[in-house]
Amino acid sequence: MRFSISPEMATQEVQPNETLSNLKAESDTLKTKLEDERAKLHDVELHQVAEKVDGLGQFIMKTRRTLKGHGNKVLCMDWCKDKRRIVSSSQDGKVIVWDAFTTNKEHAVTMPCTWVMACAYAPSGCAVACGGLDNKCSVYPLSLDKNENLAAKKKSVAMHTNYLSACSFTNSDMQILTSSGDGTCALWDVESGQLLQSFHGHAADVLCLDLAPSETGNTFISGGCDKKANVWDMRSGQCIQSFETHESDINSVRYYPSGDAFASGSDDATCRLYDLRADREVAIYSKESIIFGASSVDFSLSGRLLFGGYNDYTINVWDVLKGTRVSILFGHENRVSALRVSPDGTAFCSGSWDHTLRVWA
Amino acid sequence: MTISTLTRGGAQREQQHCLRKMERVIIAMQDPDIGLKMRNQRLLITVIPHAMTGNDIMEWLIQKYNITDEEAGHLGGLLVQYGYIYPLKEPRSLILRSDDSPYRFQTPYFWTSSRWPASELDYAIYLAKKNIRKQGELVDYEKQNYNLLHKRINHTWDFVVMQAREQIRASKQRRKADRIVLECQEQAYWLVNKPCPGAFDVFDLGPERCNVLNSRVILNRRALVRNRVKSSICLESFMKFCDQYHQHDPIMSGCLPSNPWISDDTTHWTINTDLVGTPTRLRVERWSFSFMELLNDCLGRREFMTYLEKEFSGENLCFWEACEDLRHGESSKIILKVEEVYKTFLSPGAARWVNIDSKTMERTLEGIKQPHRFVMDDAQMHIYFLMKKDSYPRYLKSDLYKNMLSKAIVPQETKKSVFPFMRRQRHSSPSPAMVSQATEDNGKAKGAGPAATNSGTLS
Numbered sequence: 001m002r003f004s005i006s007p008e009m010a011t012q013e014v015q016p017n018e019t020l021s022n023l024k025a026e027s028d029t030l031k032t033k034l035e036d037e038r039a040k041l042h043d044v045e046l047h048q049v050a051e052k053v054d055g056l057g058q059f060i061m062k063t064r065r066t067l068k069g070h071g072n073k074v075l076c077m078d079w080c081k082d083k084r085r086i087v088s089s090s091q092d093g094k095v096i097v098w099d100a101f102t103t104n105k106e107h108a109v110t111m112p113c114t115w116v117m118a119c120a121y122a123p124s125g126c127a128v129a130c131g132g133l134d135n136k137c138s139v140y141p142l143s144l145d146k147n148e149n150l151a152a153k154k155k156s157v158a159m160h161t162n163y164l165s166a167c168s169f170t171n172s173d174m175q176i177l178t179s180s181g182d183g184t185c186a187l188w189d190v191e192s193g194q195l196l197q198s199f200h201g202h203a204a205d206v207l208c209l210d211l212a213p214s215e216t217g218n219t220f221i222s223g224g225c226d227k228k229a230n231v232w233d234m235r236s237g238q239c240i241q242s243f244e245t246h247e248s249d250i251n252s253v254r255y256y257p258s259g260d261a262f263a264s265g266s267d268d269a270t271c272r273l274y275d276l277r278a279d280r281e282v283a284i285y286s287k288e289s290i291i292f293g294a295s296s297v298d299f300s301l302s303g304r305l306l307f308g309g310y311n312d313y314t315i316n317v318w319d320v321l322k323g324t325r326v327s328i329l330f331g332h333e334n335r336v337s338a339l340r341v342s343p344d345g346t347a348f349c350s351g352s353w354d355h356t357l358r359v360w361a
Numbered sequence: 362m363t364i365s366t367l368t369r370g371g372a373q374r375e376q377q378h379c380l381r382k383m384e385r386v387i388i389a390m391q392d393p394d395i396g397l398k399m400r401n402q403r404l405l406i407t408v409i410p411h412a413m414t415g416n417d418i419m420e421w422l423i424q425k426y427n428i429t430d431e432e433a434g435h436l437g438g439l440l441v442q443y444g445y446i447y448p449l450k451e452p453r454s455l456i457l458r459s460d461d462s463p464y465r466f467q468t469p470y471f472w473t474s475s476r477w478p479a480s481e482l483d484y485a486i487y488l489a490k491k492n493i494r495k496q497g498e499l500v501d502y503e504k505q506n507y508n509l510l511h512k513r514i515n516h517t518w519d520f521v522v523m524q525a526r527e528q529i530r531a532s533k534q535r536r537k538a539d540r541i542v543l544e545c546q547e548q549a550y551w552l553v554n555k556p557c558p559g560a561f562d563v564f565d566l567g568p569e570r571c572n573v574l575n576s577r578v579i580l581n582r583r584a585l586v587r588n589r590v591k592s593s594i595c596l597e598s599f600m601k602f603c604d605q606y607h608q609h610d611p612i613m614s615g616c617l618p619s620n621p622w623i624s625d626d627t628t629h630w631t632i633n634t635d636l637v638g639t640p641t642r643l644r645v646e647r648w649s650f651s652f653m654e655l656l657n658d659c660l661g662r663r664e665f666m667t668y669l670e671k672e673f674s675g676e677n678l679c680f681w682e683a684c685e686d687l688r689h690g691e692s693s694k695i696i697l698k699v700e701e702v703y704k705t706f707l708s709p710g711a712a713r714w715v716n717i718d719s720k721t722m723e724r725t726l727e728g729i730k731q732p733h734r735f736v737m738d739d740a741q742m743h744i745y746f747l748m749k750k751d752s753y754p755r756y757l758k759s760d761l762y763k764n765m766l767s768k769a770i771v772p773q774e775t776k777k778s779v780f781p782f783m784r785r786q787r788h789s790s791p792s793p794a795m796v797s798q799a800t801e802d803n804g805k806a807k808g809a810g811p812a813a814t815n816s817g818t819l820s
Contacts, residue, residue, distance in 0.1 A: 023578055030581035037585060042592045049596040053603075061612070064622040082793050083630060084621075101621065102787045125793025142794040172689035189692040196692070196734075201576060213653075235735055241587075242580055258602045260595070277590040302606035302613055303599065321603060344633070346611040347622045361612070361622035 038280045046273070046283045050321035056304075059317065059327040064347065065359035067098050069105055074351035075132070076166075077338045080121045086349055087128045088338075088357055089116035095130045097142065100349065100359050109140055109150045118167040118178075129157070129176055131164035137178050139190055158188045165207045170234075177220060177234075179206040185222050187234060199232050201239040208252045213259045221262050223250030229264050229274065243274050245281045252296045252339075256320075257303045263320075265294030271308050271318065285318040287325060296338050301345030309336030309350050315360075331358060380443070380474040386436075387445045390421060391466060397421050402449065402463035407538055409449060412465050415458040418446065434459060444473045447549030455552060455560075465542070471550040479554040482517070485510045487551055489525035502557050605650060609643055617641075619775040625785035632772060635659045642769040649757050652749040664765060668756045669748075676713035677744050677752070680706045684741035688734055699732035707740075717743050 072092035079086055084101040093114050097107040113134035120129045122139075131137035137158035140150050158164065162181035169176055170187075175196070179185045185199040185206055204225035212219045219240070223229045229250055231241035248267035255262045261275045261282070269290050273283040285306060292312035299306055305326065306318040315329040315336060334353035341348040347361035390396050402412035415437075422433035437457040440446045441464070448454065449463040457464075469475065488507045491498050499507060511518060532540050556562050608614050621627045632641055640660055648655040648664075655661040662678075669675040683706070687698045706715045707725065717725070721739050728736040756762055 023575065027578045027581065030578060030585065034581055034584050038589065041589050044593045044596065046596050049593065049600060053600060080793060084790065099789055102789050104789065106792060142792070144792060144795050170689060171685070174689060174691050191691040191693060194692055239580060241584070257606070260598060275595045278592050278595040279584070279587060279589045282592065282596065300610050300612045302603050302610035304603040304607065304610065304613055321599060344611070346616060346620050346629070359622060361620050
């Protein structure tokens with residue numbers, strides 16, 4: 001029997017007399033119907049379509065820079081738009097701004113908390129944001145006066161009720177998007193510290209987020225301990241799409257460069273690709289020999305390669321289209337906790353619990 | 362017993378942490394060492410094993426939690442109301458009497474947390490059993506429920522009656538004491554799960570919270586009517602994208618003259634600074650990939666503006682930029698910016714009036730009365746698509762663009778150094794923070810491209 005829902009019914013709110021048991025039954029039915037609908041349009045697999053594409057030749061990437069200076073586990077890093085500067089944060093509360101090209105440290109701030117799990121560079125290059133166990137996200141304007149204490153100009157922007165897991169500036173220095181262990185994401189006005197929008201829908205800690213590169217620039221994705229990856233409308237606060245195929249916590253989400261898809265890395269030792277228009281998972285990047293979780297993922301500029309930093313100290317490089325592993329990079333001596341490709345795609349940087357960051361090209 | 366196990370049971374019940382806590386108390390109460398001393402209780406002429414008095418329960422609670430009589434009475438009462446302990450005398454009265462009234466622990470099989478929601482079929486069987494055993498044993502509300510069920514699940518009524526008869530027959534073969542215990546347990550379960558109307562209802566949970574189940578249902582309903590695109594089309598677009606950008610991906614194809622990270626030569630960055638005099642060919646080509654590529658590149662945007670101005674439609678781009686500034690700017694400047702945008706672009710006779718369709722204009726003007734960050738979204742989108750569909754394709758065909766393309770430079774690939782061990786000096790660059798402090802003009806300072814200088818050599 002064909003199950004049909006009219007558009008009106010789809011937008012109906014749940015009626016107050018709907019009992020919990022009815023809801024549960026409906027939820028399950030809907031889930032099955034949804035899987036069916038999604039499957040109907042799935043007429044081909046990615047690796048099949050990719051058969052006609054040339055395979056990748058021998059792949060050589062080496063560590064070109066090693067940034068030493070953190071006294072403890074590096075937890076997060078972000079690139080500056082100038083393609084060479086980096087901000088990184090670590091377990092001991094230190095946030096360092098480097099010119100990764102020369103490996104010089106340019107600024108250093110000591111946060112009042114340990115485990116600074118999130119840091120981000122402002123689009124202008126004039127400030128950095130960071131936070132962690134203090135449940136806040138603070139913005140530090142970068143002063144060039146070597147004598148000036150950066151901490152003095154610190155501005156507290158976001159306040160959550162649990163640890164800050166990720167933060168990112170939007171298109172300008174004026175707004176910050178945060179995700180937290182309290183299960184929510186939030187959008188803040190930097191100048192006033194005002195909460196502009198909050199995003200509820202995850203059933204557990206939210207661990208990561210990424211902003212869409214799309215032309216309307218209004219959505220972002222988040223991944224959490226509830227194994228779900230959600231797509232959000234920044235304006236309305238609504239969750240517009242949700243994907244739940246991972247078997248464990250999602251540690252990292254990153255948009256494909258065109259904005260039509262995104263990749264995720266999870267504790268279940270797989271990375272997956274989700275297409276937003278097909279509304280389904282379209283690829284799984286995994287190998288039996290990879291047992292430890294992927295902590296951080298990012299695409300190369302063309303989207304052909306997916307770099308994944310793993311908890312077994314390695315970096316696996318995947319052919320996004322063919323689904324095969326192109327290369328495995330060794331070098332770090334502990335977990336890889338952060339990984340980002342540079343803004344112009346010339347290199348990528350990995351941060352690790354071995355206290356160092358490495359730039360690979 | 363045929364009470365069906367609802368294995369998925371109560372995602373909602375998960376939320377009732379109090380049930381978990383109650384169970385912990387109950388388990389402690391039954392602990393052989395620290396728990397209650399149970400004994401046989403005489404009920405009329407039958408001896409019921411493992412029972413305790415209301416008084417015992419009170420004493421234990423007082424002792425264990427170091428609380429007053431009153432509090433113990435209250436807590437004990439709750440345990441009875443939620444079905445974890447049931448009275449043997451006056452079973453319909455779910456209260457804790459602090460005298461020698463006999464009580465028993467409910468078997469975990471019938472715990473509120475494990476048997477929820479109660480199945481209609483099971484309830485029907487239970488009522489049918491009662492009806493068959495003793496006509497008239499059903500009280501009013503039970504009779505009503507029975508009749509309702511008879512109507513609702515009429516198609517399985519034969520099954521219901523058959524099950525009821527079977528269960529009665531099976532129970533007759535048990536020892537009397539066991540039979541009574543089982544009947545009490547079952548009765549207690551139903552008293553909690555299908556209470557008399559007006560009595561305390563443990564399922565009265567207040568207004569529906571935005572619980573996970575609720576929002577998931579709404580999400581899934583919406584998802585069902587979403588327009589989806591066939592996989593073959595979506596995946597094909599990945600092929601195209603990867604192919605189109607292949608040459609532009611330094612990790613895949615290398616970059617000219619060389620990758621700075623490998624060669625230590627920053628020429629690649631120098632020739633690609635934001636507002637460089639002559640851009641590279643790859644860069645200008647990229648402007649033709651999508652409208653967004655053109656707009657995201659400062660140089661591209663400037664060129665496009667020049668083109669639009671020639672066509673007397675420069676105000677479109679200015680309007681778009683002003684809207685972006687509004688959307689991404691400080692909250693405190695919103696009202697001011699909205700006013701400015703209105704004055705410059707929307708008001709009748711405005712200096713740089715933009716041509717928006719009347720419906721959108723009406724909506725926008727209405728919205729301006731209560732300005733907010735997104736008030737220009739509709740208008741902005743309209744102008745964006747106008748430029749994208751009309752001006753942009755013409756720009757790509759224009760002489761302006763073609764000249765840019767032909768002038769664009771294609772750097773020579775740097776030959777590999779003859780002495781590979783000789784490392785170049787790595788030059789530092791001015792920090793974007795300094796460069797922007799030096800610039801006078803306002804607005805978002807885009808990441809300023811660093812010019813490689815000879816200041817300082819660092820390795």
